[in-house]
Amino acid sequence: MNFLIEALAALGRTAINMFSGVGRLMLFTLQALRAAVVPPYYFGRLAEQMALIGWFSLPVVGLTALFTGAALAQQIYVGGGRFNAESTVPAIVVFGMIRELGPVLVGLMVAGRVASSMAAELGTMRVTEQIDALATLRADPFRWLIAPRLVASVVMLPLLVMVANAIGIMGGWLLSVNKLGFNSGAYLATTRKFIEHDDFIMALMKAAVFGFFIALLGCYHGYRASGGAAGVGNATTHAVVSSFIMILLSNLIITLMVFG
Amino acid sequence: MGQHNETPMIELIDVYKSFGPKKVLDGVNLKVRRGESLTVMGGSGTGKSVMLKCILGLLKPDSGRIFIDGEEMTGASGRDQQRLRAHFGMLFQGGALFDSLPIWRNVTFALTNGRGGHAREMRDKAAMLLERVGLGPEVLDLRPSSLSGGMQKRAALARAIAHQPDVLFFDEPTTGLDPVLAGRINRLIVQLVKEMGATAVTITHDLHSARTISDRVAMLHQGKVIWDGPASALDESGNEIVDDFVKGLE
Numbered sequence: 117m118n119f120l121i122e123a124l125a126a127l128g129r130t131a132i133n134m135f136s137g138v139g140r141l142m143l144f145t146l147q148a149l150r151a152a153v154v155p156p157y158y159f160g161r162l163a164e165q166m167a168l169i170g171w172f173s174l175p176v177v178g179l180t181a182l183f184t185g186a187a188l189a190q191q192i193y194v195g196g197g198r199f200n201a202e203s204t205v206p207a208i209v210v211f212g213m214i215r216e217l218g219p220v221l222v223g224l225m226v227a228g229r230v231a232s233s234m235a236a237e238l239g240t241m242r243v244t245e246q247i248d249a250l251a252t253l254r255a256d257p258f259r260w261l262i263a264p265r266l267v268a269s270v271v272m273l274p275l276l277v278m279v280a281n282a283i284g285i286m287g288g289w290l291l292s293v294n295k296l297g298f299n300s301g302a303y304l305a306t307t308r309k310f311i312e313h314d315d316f317i318m319a320l321m322k323a324a325v326f327g328f329f330i331a332l333l334g335c336y337h338g339y340r341a342s343g344g345a346a347g348v349g350n351a352t353t354h355a356v357v358s359s360f361i362m363i364l365l366s367n368l369i370i371t372l373m374v375f376g
Numbered sequence: 377m378g379q380h381n382e383t384p385m386i387e388l389i390d391v392y393k394s395f396g397p398k399k400v401l402d403g404v405n406l407k408v409r410r411g412e413s414l415t416v417m418g419g420s421g422t423g424k425s426v427m428l429k430c431i432l433g434l435l436k437p438d439s440g441r442i443f444i445d446g447e448e449m450t451g452a453s454g455r456d457q458q459r460l461r462a463h464f465g466m467l468f469q470g471g472a473l474f475d476s477l478p479i480w481r482n483v484t485f486a487l488t489n490g491r492g493g494h495a496r497e498m499r500d501k502a503a504m505l506l507e508r509v510g511l512g513p514e515v516l517d518l519r520p521s522s523l524s525g526g527m528q529k530r531a532a533l534a535r536a537i538a539h540q541p542d543v544l545f546f547d548e549p550t551t552g553l554d555p556v557l558a559g560r561i562n563r564l565i566v567q568l569v570k571e572m573g574a575t576a577v578t579i580t581h582d583l584h585s586a587r588t589i590s591d592r593v594a595m596l597h598q599g600k601v602i603w604d605g606p607a608s609a610l611d612e613s614g615n616e617i618v619d620d621f622v623k624g625l626e
Contacts, residue, residue: 249472
């Protein structure tokens with residue numbers, strides 16, 4: 117009997133913790149959105165974050181897209197060869213990169229790079245009382261720290277995805293022309309034919325949603341960090357894991373909404 | 377703001393604060409008069425920092441009321457709390473300088489509200505403030521991590537006084553400093569508080585610091601103020617817990 121009561125109590129505690137966690141995240145999200153929309157704005161901080169998130173992510177995003185586009189072309193060529201469909205390489209590279217791989221890979225790479233750094237920076241600021249200091253100096257931490265990161269991430273992710281899509285398609289073209297013997301002009305003509313406006317819009321929409329989750333979860337876990345260096349470490353891990361999960365989940369939901 | 381000078385600058389009435397099952401503040405009552413320098417003493421974990429954060433509006437008490445110059449801080453809107461905080465300058469235990477900003481922007485943060493404009497004017501202002509705390513212009517462009525602990529504390533002190541606050545809070549101002557540096561910080565605090573005519577609230581467990589800085593001492597024990605009297609009466613408090621604390625006994 118006691119065991120049953122303890123098990124039920126544990127279940128109840130877990131449920132309460134889960135609901136209060138969701139509630140805290142919701143309140144944090146509302147505060148962050150309000151700070152992002154209602155003036156005053158910190159344009160200098162926004163520009164700084166745009167450079168950090170966008171410009172400095174370009175090398176890792178570019179390389180990931182280049183290698184993935186090339187590998188994708190090789191896989192489609194080999195797979196398509198089983199039923200004489202090698203010619204589908206340019207079309208499937210375009211579909212694959214724009215609809216799925218471009219947004220998801222950029223999302224995951226930027227989450228690894230940016231969500232972790234946001235959580236670590238804000239977490240360190242929290243445990244060293246810098247966030248409290250901001251409040252005593254009459255600067256709203258949500259406006260000064262969180263809103264610029266959120267807006268920069270939502271704006272820069274679509275731009276990064278556009279770049280990644282272009283580089284990924286170029287990776288496929290480079291490999292197809294130089295290794296698989298495709299004609300460059302014909303490859304590019306097919307590529308152009310299969311780039312669809314709706315796919316492009318969906319990719320940008322996905323990217324903006326991923327950008328929102330990356331910044332939100334990176335900031336949320338950092339802002340709530342406690343317990344010194346170990347607490348900052350935990351916040352960083354939670355930020356990366358939760359943003360990965362939200363990127364993959366929201367990708368599935370958007371894909372099902374558009375193509376389901 | 378209050379009209380009468382008899383209105384305490386800070387008043388806490390029956391303030392309670394718990395974290396889960398842990399009761400940290402258990403009915404704190406305290407008044408700080410205008411222009412007075414009060415030190416709140418107590419061992420580690422007695423709720424000194426929590427009390428300070430409640431006064432600053434960084435933590436919300438579970439119950440009780442806190443007044444700043446006659447205006448209630450508890451329950452005030454975010455905007456009103458920000459307005460009330462304009463009266464405060466705070467020196468955090470570790471300095472809490474912003475790592476991402478150079479010293480001059482840290483020092484002038486309250487004047488610029490964190491914005492980057494008026495750079496030349498603000499650098500001059502920062503140099504002047506740093507001079508008041510004994511730091512030269514060579515630190516203006518350095519990041520906080522390039523400064524020693526004592527220099528960081530002084531830069532943080534310069535930041536705390538930049539906007540001419542009416543009330544200065546010092547959280548463990550001498551912790552982590554060697555006795556010479558600690559003495560220098562204590563003297564600096566006394567000098568600045570006197571020059572500015574500010575009200576000062578210090579929390580510390582450093583007896584020497586308390587005697588140097590304060591007019592009055594309040595002893596916090598198990599979430600309550602158990603003794604309150606002039607700093608000069610610390611050795612004859614007549615309170616067993618205060619006596620044990622002063623003598624360093626369990």
